[in-house]
Amino acid sequence: MDQQTRIQADQVSYTYEEAAAPALSKASVTIREGEFVAVLGHNGSGKSTLAKLLNALYVPTEGKILVCGFDTAQDSHVWEIRRRAGMIFQNPDNQIVATIVKEDVAFGLENLGVPTEEMIPRVESALAAVHMSRFADSAPHMLSGGQKQRVAVAGILAMEPSVLIADEATAMLDPSGRREVLDTVRALNRQKGITVVWITHFMEEAAEADRILVISDGQIVSEGTPREVFPHVDRMRELHLDVPRMTALAADLRREGMPIREDVLTVEEMVKEVERLCPLKSAT
Amino acid sequence: MLNNITMGQYYPVDSPVHRLDPRVKLILTIAFIVAVFLVHTIWGYLLIAGFVYAVSRLARLPLKMLIRGLRPLRMILLLTFLLNLFFTAGDTVLLSFWVIRITREALRQAVFYSLRLVFLVLGTSILTLTTSPVALSDALEILLSPLKKIHFPAHELAMMMTIALRFIPTLLDETDKIMKAQMARGADFESGNLISRAKSMIPLLVPLFVSAFRRAGDLAMAMESRCYHGGEGRTRFRVLKLTRQDALACGCMALLIGLIVLEGILLR
Amino acid sequence: MSIEVRHLTHTYGEGSALSTVALNDISFTIQEGEFVGIVGHTGSGKSTLVQHLNGLLKPTSGQVLVDGEDLNGEKVNRRVLRQRIGLVFQYPEYQLFEETVAKDIAFGPKNQGLSTAKIDARVHHAMESVHLDYQKYAEKSPFELSGGQMRRVAIAGVLAMAPKVLILDEPTAGLDPRGRDRILSMLEELRDREHTTILMVSHSMEDMARLATRLLVIAEGKLVADDTPRAVFARPDLLTRIGLDVPEAAKLCAALRGKGYDLPPDLYRMEEVRNALLALWKGADPC
Numbered sequence: 001m002d003q004q005t006r007i008q009a010d011q012v013s014y015t016y017e018e019a020a021a022p023a024l025s026k027a028s029v030t031i032r033e034g035e036f037v038a039v040l041g042h043n044g045s046g047k048s049t050l051a052k053l054l055n056a057l058y059v060p061t062e063g064k065i066l067v068c069g070f071d072t073a074q075d076s077h078v079w080e081i082r083r084r085a086g087m088i089f090q091n092p093d094n095q096i097v098a099t100i101v102k103e104d105v106a107f108g109l110e111n112l113g114v115p116t117e118e119m120i121p122r123v124e125s126a127l128a129a130v131h132m133s134r135f136a137d138s139a140p141h142m143l144s145g146g147q148k149q150r151v152a153v154a155g156i157l158a159m160e161p162s163v164l165i166a167d168e169a170t171a172m173l174d175p176s177g178r179r180e181v182l183d184t185v186r187a188l189n190r191q192k193g194i195t196v197v198w199i200t201h202f203m204e205e206a207a208e209a210d211r212i213l214v215i216s217d218g219q220i221v222s223e224g225t226p227r228e229v230f231p232h233v234d235r236m237r238e239l240h241l242d243v244p245r246m247t248a249l250a251a252d253l254r255r256e257g258m259p260i261r262e263d264v265l266t267v268e269e270m271v272k273e274v275e276r277l278c279p280l281k282s283a284t
Numbered sequence: 285m286l287n288n289i290t291m292g293q294y295y296p297v298d299s300p301v302h303r304l305d306p307r308v309k310l311i312l313t314i315a316f317i318v319a320v321f322l323v324h325t326i327w328g329y330l331l332i333a334g335f336v337y338a339v340s341r342l343a344r345l346p347l348k349m350l351i352r353g354l355r356p357l358r359m360i361l362l363l364t365f366l367l368n369l370f371f372t373a374g375d376t377v378l379l380s381f382w383v384i385r386i387t388r389e390a391l392r393q394a395v396f397y398s399l400r401l402v403f404l405v406l407g408t409s410i411l412t413l414t415t416s417p418v419a420l421s422d423a424l425e426i427l428l429s430p431l432k433k434i435h436f437p438a439h440e441l442a443m444m445m446t447i448a449l450r451f452i453p454t455l456l457d458e459t460d461k462i463m464k465a466q467m468a469r470g471a472d473f474e475s476g477n478l479i480s481r482a483k484s485m486i487p488l489l490v491p492l493f494v495s496a497f498r499r500a501g502d503l504a505m506a507m508e509s510r511c512y513h514g515g516e517g518r519t520r521f522r523v524l525k526l527t528r529q530d531a532l533a534c535g536c537m538a539l540l541i542g543l544i545v546l547e548g549i550l551l552r
Numbered sequence: 553m554s555i556e557v558r559h560l561t562h563t564y565g566e567g568s569a570l571s572t573v574a575l576n577d578i579s580f581t582i583q584e585g586e587f588v589g590i591v592g593h594t595g596s597g598k599s600t601l602v603q604h605l606n607g608l609l610k611p612t613s614g615q616v617l618v619d620g621e622d623l624n625g626e627k628v629n630r631r632v633l634r635q636r637i638g639l640v641f642q643y644p645e646y647q648l649f650e651e652t653v654a655k656d657i658a659f660g661p662k663n664q665g666l667s668t669a670k671i672d673a674r675v676h677h678a679m680e681s682v683h684l685d686y687q688k689y690a691e692k693s694p695f696e697l698s699g700g701q702m703r704r705v706a707i708a709g710v711l712a713m714a715p716k717v718l719i720l721d722e723p724t725a726g727l728d729p730r731g732r733d734r735i736l737s738m739l740e741e742l743r744d745r746e747h748t749t750i751l752m753v754s755h756s757m758e759d760m761a762r763l764a765t766r767l768l769v770i771a772e773g774k775l776v777a778d779d780t781p782r783a784v785f786a787r788p789d790l791l792t793r794i795g796l797d798v799p800e801a802a803k804l805c806a807a808l809r810g811k812g813y814d815l816p817p818d819l820y821r822m823e824e825v826r827n828a829l830l831a832l833w834k835g836a837d838p839c
Contacts, residue, residue: 001350042728043699055509079511087509094502097510099417106521111511112596118524123521135298141453144594155510174594174755175797201728239490240730245800245822247759252826258833267800271807278832280812460648464608465647469709470631470641470663487659490649494695 005066006163006195007031007085014049023049025218026063031197033162036189038209039199042240046218047199051167054197055087068162083112085163086156090171092148093141101143101151102127103138108159110243119158126158127151129192130184146177150184157188163195164188170200182208203230203242207265214239216219227263246270295413300529302342302414306423308530312537313411319541320403325551328544329399335540336406353409354402360399368394417449422522425515439515447503455496462491462499553604553619553636553717553749556581560614562600571686574600576773578615582717582751587727587743589764589781590753591796598753599642602721605751606637610819635664640716642722644706645699653679653697653705654690659714671712678712681746682738700731706740717749736763750758760784761799761820769794785820801825 009029015022024046041047052058056072068084070077089095098104105123127133130150170178181242189196206212214222216239230243233251250264260273374387425442466487562575574597587833607623607630613705616623643830650656654675661671679686681702696704724732742748767784771779771794788798802820819825
């Protein structure tokens with residue numbers, strides 16, 4: 001494992017107690033420093049199981065996972081792993097511990113035994129990074145869903161992790177809350193080089209990732225950049241997943257014989273393709 | 285809406301009272317309770333009332349909010365007042381008709397006992413309104429930590445308290461939501477006798493319990509993933525340091541108790 | 553069955569310093585068989601509005617008339633009127649409480665005082681409507697099901713009361729694409745087969761584009777638009793201004809028109825746009 005590999009899962013399987021089939025079987029993943037990787041799959045596909053394995057909340061029944069070089073199966077590494085690979089969860093209400101925002105952000109630092117003098121600036125800068133400084137003294141239940149999730153991100157950020165794992169962090173939010181949380185995490189990825197594992201069932205979020213892993217029935221069935229993964233429209237639909245509307249439209253148009261690029265993702269790209277294929281008559 | 289509970293709800297403003305060390309506030313509140321029990325004259329109660337008023341001004345607490353905290357107690361207050369009024373023995377009869385006899389002593393006791401109750405609630409409300417629950421459980425944890433030697437779970441207790449306080453508003457909202465949802469399915473929470481009313485609570489209580497357990501599971505996982513492993517080796521975000529203000533506050537409380545004792549001796 | 557809302561205003565915490573006007577003078581009438589989409593930003597007042605429509609909240613001023621009867625009138629039997637209007641809350645699976653799916657679905661009809669035979673028939677029918685096999689699921693505990701299935705049980709619990717109007721507050725929130733598609737096609741069937749009048753609150757404009765025959769747009773407690781989806785989506789500036797999305801198809805159409813392409817201004821369904829683009833391409837293609 002070289003310096004830049006953040007997560008390496010090798011033939012990992014996990015079976016829940018009393019379950020007949022494994023929730024995850026023989027999954028191998030390598031995630032490198034600074035990547036933004038989306039894990040796309042429907043409910044029950046095994047994507048949340050993967051998240052929990054990466055955070056040493058579960059230990060693989062088979063195979064091995066290294067997170068920042070630490071083996072998740074070794075008890076002595078657990079805190080090192082969780083400090084370096086922070087995780088945010090789906091329900092915004094069920095992950096905030098304290099009754100005041102800044103105290104919640106400090107929770108992880110308290111657990112790590114960080115001295116108080118050092119904690120205060122770290123909490124402040126974490127809140128600033130998610131644009132929540134204004135709410136440092138607020139009660140969490142007064143915040144919107146998107147704001148609560150940003151507080152959760154700040155709580156992880158304060159621990160100065162190198163990896164952030166988001167386990168369907170936007171599933172319970174409205175569109176603007178979703179946007180706000182994804183933009184925040186995307187900015188942390190770009191500006192601070194934090195590696196992100198973004199687990200979701202929203203294709204529009206996955207479309208913004210550097211790389212997508214598609215999980216179905218506990219297996220990684222497809223992997224690549226959004227442009228490589230989404231044009232397989234029929235395959236994605238078989239897996240009960242959405243594809244970007246413009247990609248689906250492009251596939252429809254190709255079926256009708258229009259020689260349009262198949263990896264169109266956005267409205268802007270579609271406009272360019274239409275301009276290429278159906279140039280406006282200069283007379284008009 | 286079910287959010288009319290002020291007890292245990294922090295009122296976040298900045299004031300000298302808010303800034304006091306929570307340990308000091310906790311001890312001073314206990315001292316205040318003692319002081320209230322030491323009072324036996326109307327002058328003493330005036331002193332206490334003045335003190336409560338001054339502290340609530342200093343703490344920038346709206347009086348309305350304090351008084352609202354008394355509302356849940358109004359039945360108990362009324363009962364205390366009436367029981368003492370009717371069942372205290374005395375000599376100087378003020379009013380007498382049918383079987384009811386009200387004496388001067390009974391009236392006095394009824395007023396004093398009710399006032400005592402009022403001030404006890406007001407005093408503790410000021411503590412909870414000016415001290416964030418986390419600070420309060422911090423204070424409890426520190427004050428109780430000498431008991432760790434005899435395996436008293438001081439940290440765990442404080443953590444449980446914090447979490448309970450954090451989830452009260454969430455669960456209240458949830459109660460409201462589930463209640464409405466069941467009402468939309470024709471549930472009736474208001475009419476019927478005691479047994480049918482208790483039975484009608486099942487559609488409310490079961491979902492509430494299920495949700496509380498689910499939340500507890502989620503929270504436990506979130507805490508673990510943020511490296512929570514009990515109280516050992518934990519540092520604190522809020523350091524408690526005694527300041528001159530704390531000493532001053534202690535002085536004020538001492539003065540209050542002194543005055544009460546003094547007027548008790550002089551005016552009794 | 554019609555619902556008429558007249559000058560509805562609702563103020564939370566009226567008289568206190570913190571009072572907020574959640575709904576401000578809203579009027580509209582819904583006719584039988586309509587599929588009405590209610591859209592608005594979080595906190596715009598949608599959920600408050602929905603709770604007025606079956607009498608869970610009382611208007612501060614104004615009226616809600618169901619078939620001409622004032623829902624909050626003095627002589628009205630509110631429970632009977634309420635039964636005609638089924639309300640499915642957000643995340644309705646959190647209200648399940650019975651030991652079995654069938655018993656949970658029977659809760660509503662039982663409260664209506666129906667006979668056992670009738671209740672049974674209602675439960676069967678409701679489970680069929682939400683695509684849950686009676687043989688397979690009736691005796692299961694609702695808590696053993698998947699999230700999407702639990703939600704369908706909860707919706708069946710409301711359908712079992714045989715409401716004339718079905719109101720759903722974000723029925724697809726939190727579901728994955730498969731769960732969402734199941735709910736939406738189920739609603740489509742209800743509309744087409746049983747002619748149930750449906751009101752649906754949703755953030756997803758794509759879902760609205762697929763289902764709604766009429767859109768009510770709410771912003772800051774006011775009704776800012778009440779029109780067909782075609783007319784509403786033809787005004788993307790209005791939706792964007794109040795923080796709402798526009799279907800991708802309408803976005804593409806607007807962008808192409810901006811470039812000078814001659815497309816109809818009111819396309820919002822993907823099939824329409826596809827056909828328009830094909831026509832454009834065939835027109836441009838010299839062969």
